[in-house]
Amino acid sequence: MTDDHRSGCPIxxxxxxxxxxxxxxxxxxxxxxxxxxxxxxxxSQEGISSNILADRLKTLVExxxxxxxxxxxxxxxxxxxxxxxxxxLVPIMAHLGAxxxxxxxxxxxxxxxxxLMEEGGPELWDRFMxxxxxxxxxxxxxxxxxxxxxxxxxxxxxxxxxxxxxERELA
Amino acid sequence: MTDDHRSGCPIxxxxxxxxxxxxxxxxxxxxxxxxxxxxxxxxSQEGISSNILADRLKTLVExxxxxxxxxxxxxxxxxxxxxxxxxxLVPIMAHLGAxxxxxxxxxxxxxxxxxLMEEGGPELWDRFMxxxxxxxxxxxxxxxxxxxxxxxxxxxxxxxxxxxxxERELA
DNA sequence: ACATTCTGATCTCGAATTGAAAGCAGTTGC
DNA sequence: GCAACTGCTTTCAATTCGAGATCAGAATGT
Numbered sequence: 001m002t003d004d005h006r007s008g009c010p011i012x013x014x015x016x017x018x019x020x021x022x023x024x025x026x027x028x029x030x031x032x033x034x035x036x037x038x039x040x041x042x043x044s045q046e047g048i049s050s051n052i053l054a055d056r057l058k059t060l061v062e063x064x065x066x067x068x069x070x071x072x073x074x075x076x077x078x079x080x081x082x083x084x085x086x087x088x089l090v091p092i093m094a095h096l097g098a099x100x101x102x103x104x105x106x107x108x109x110x111x112x113x114x115x116l117m118e119e120g121g122p123e124l125w126d127r128f129m130x131x132x133x134x135x136x137x138x139x140x141x142x143x144x145x146x147x148x149x150x151x152x153x154x155x156x157x158x159x160x161x162x163x164x165x166x167e168r169e170l171a
Numbered sequence: 172m173t174d175d176h177r178s179g180c181p182i183x184x185x186x187x188x189x190x191x192x193x194x195x196x197x198x199x200x201x202x203x204x205x206x207x208x209x210x211x212x213x214x215s216q217e218g219i220s221s222n223i224l225a226d227r228l229k230t231l232v233e234x235x236x237x238x239x240x241x242x243x244x245x246x247x248x249x250x251x252x253x254x255x256x257x258x259x260l261v262p263i264m265a266h267l268g269a270x271x272x273x274x275x276x277x278x279x280x281x282x283x284x285x286x287l288m289e290e291g292g293p294e295l296w297d298r299f300m301x302x303x304x305x306x307x308x309x310x311x312x313x314x315x316x317x318x319x320x321x322x323x324x325x326x327x328x329x330x331x332x333x334x335x336x337x338e339r340e341l342a
Numbered sequence: 343a344c345a346t347t348c349t350g351a352t353c354t355c356g357a358a359t360t361g362a363a364a365g366c367a368g369t370t371g372c
Numbered sequence: 373g374c375a376a377c378t379g380c381t382t383t384c385a386a387t388t389c390g391a392g393a394t395c396a397g398a399a400t401g402t
Contacts, residue, residue, distance in 0.1 A: 006217040008278025010271030010285045011199050011264065017275065021190045021360095028182050038379050046177035049361050054380055064274075076369055076378040085274045092270060093182060095263045100181030103235075103256045104188065107179025114181045192389095209350050220390050225351055247349040247398055 017063055022048055022056050027065070027086055028093065031132065032113060034150055036079050037071075045110070082136040090129050094118060112160045113153045124149060188234055193219055193227050198236070198257055199264065202303065203284060205321055207250050208242075216281070253307040261300050265289060283331045284324045295320060 006012055018024050029035045029044055041053055057080065060066045065086045071077035097114030100106055106114075117124065128149040133139035147155070177183055189195050200206045200215055212224055228251065231237045236257045242248030268285030271277055277285075288295065299320040304310035318326070 005276070007281060008276065009199075009216055009281040010268040010275065010277045012196060012217055012271075013275040013277060014267045014271040015192055015195055019190065019192045019195070021186055024186055024190070025183060028180075039377075042379095045180055046183055049363085050380065051382085052361065055360095057380095071378095074369070074378070076367095076380095078379065088270060088273070092263065092266045095266060096185045097181040099259060099263060100183075100185040103259070104181065104184040105176070105179065106181045106184060110178060110180040210348075213350095218391095220392080221351065222353085223390060226389095228350095242349095245349070245399070247351095247396095249350065 017065065020056075022052055023060060023065075024089075024093075024096075026053070026056055026060070027082075027089060030066075030080065030082055030086075031090065031093065032150065032153060034135075036081070037077060038080075041080075082132055084133075084137065087129050087132045087136070090125050090132070091122070094125055109157065109160050109164060112156050116153055116156055120149075188236065191227075193223055194231060194236075195260075195264075195267075197224070197227055197231070198253075198260060201237075201251065201253055201257075202261065202264065203321065203324060205306075207252070208248060209251075212251075253303055255304075255308065258300050258303045258307070261296050261303070262293070265296055280328065280331050280335060283327050287324055287327055291320075 005016060018027070025044060025046060025048070026041055029041055033040075035041050038053065038057070041057075042048065042050060057066065057068070061068050061080075064083055067081045067083060068078050069081070071079045094114075094117040097111070098118040101111045101114050101118070130139070130142065131148050131150065134141050176187060189198070196215060196217060196219070197212055200212055204211075206212050209224065209228070212228075213219065213221060228237065228239070232239050232251075235254055238252045238254060239249050240252070242250045265285075265288040268282070269289040272282045272285050272289070301310070301313060302319050302321065305312050
């Protein structure tokens with residue numbers, strides 16, 4: 001980790017951490033897709049290539065955005081976990097999704113999650129962050145039972161996928 | 172403007188627009204620094220070089236993030252303006268600043284603005300966005316008189332600068 | 343009138359980054 | 373035994389980045 005920064009501005013430093021075309025997508029897939037393994041992350045919507053993924057994961061670990069440990073069930077598997085720093089990006093992800101949905105040519109299927117996050121507001125974000133802390137940091141569950149935020153988002157996504165698939169079939 | 176996107180995901184599309192090390196800094200300087208001209212933007216904290224600045228400005232204009240027009244007072248001057256799309260990034264800027272301030276080695280002088288934005292919350296952001304609409308989009312002023320948000324942030328910055336300069340002198 | 347400064351870029355060229363595709367040394371499951 | 377899976381690493385061409393020099397026209401100062 002080098003310490004030569006362009007400036008001490010918070011926005012600049014944030015960009016030095018994830019101001020590129022891939023880092024936030026990896027984090028997105030971990031947060032919203034529940035992905036923890038290299039091979040899972042390799043199957044991103046955008047088709048990241050393995051060398052880039054390996055490089056970004058290494059950098060993100062060095063910067064404290066992720067941690068990496070061995071998977072007990074498989075000697076060659078590595079498990080990547082979010083840190084508090086990365087979980088704290090959930091509201092920013094929500095804002096980014098809302099902004100993109102408003103101003104950019106998003107697809108319906110891939111923006112339903114952003115819509116639900118926007119509608120859910122800070123309450124939903126907090127609940128999601130708590131769930132991520134349980135999942136990635138071993139925090140003790142405090143929230144009530146029922147479907148998790150990720151499950152809810154995923155279900156909505158699959159429902160839209162099923163509907164649009166049927167519409168395409170009929171067309 | 173090409174239309175071949177990696178995916179229709181809102182977060183991905185957002186990153187395709189400003190997912191690099193410079194675009195958001197240019198927008199930051201326009202929003203918080205009130206900069207409108209090439210030469211002003213060239214004097215950034217981070218020392219952007221002129222070819223990069225020219226390239227990013229061109230791209231941002233093409234994407235509808237900025238508009239460019241002639242300055243009536245000088246035939247060679249160009250004035251860059253924010254669009255609604257870019258003004259809508261203010262809350263994201265605030266979140267980014269807050270996140271950076273919490274997790275990264277920011278400098279006191281350059282993070283005082285982020286602190287005030289964080290403390291001000293959505294109310295302050297809305298007021299700021301209204302002021303930007305007046306300044307850049309020609310909206311009719313609706314807010315009460317008194318110092319603008321940018322002036323308030325700038326004054327706080329200069330106060331910290333004066334204090335730390337004195338401290339350095341004494342040390 | 344004349345020099346200086348200011349304007350928004352553009353040009354050059356070496357260095358760094360990007361990324362597709364193939365390969366690899368193991369591990370696991372059947 | 374063997375095919376599939378594991379997290380990468382290597383190769384190499386193409387692209388992008390970026391510092392510095394430069395530019396032509398316009399305003400400004402004297």
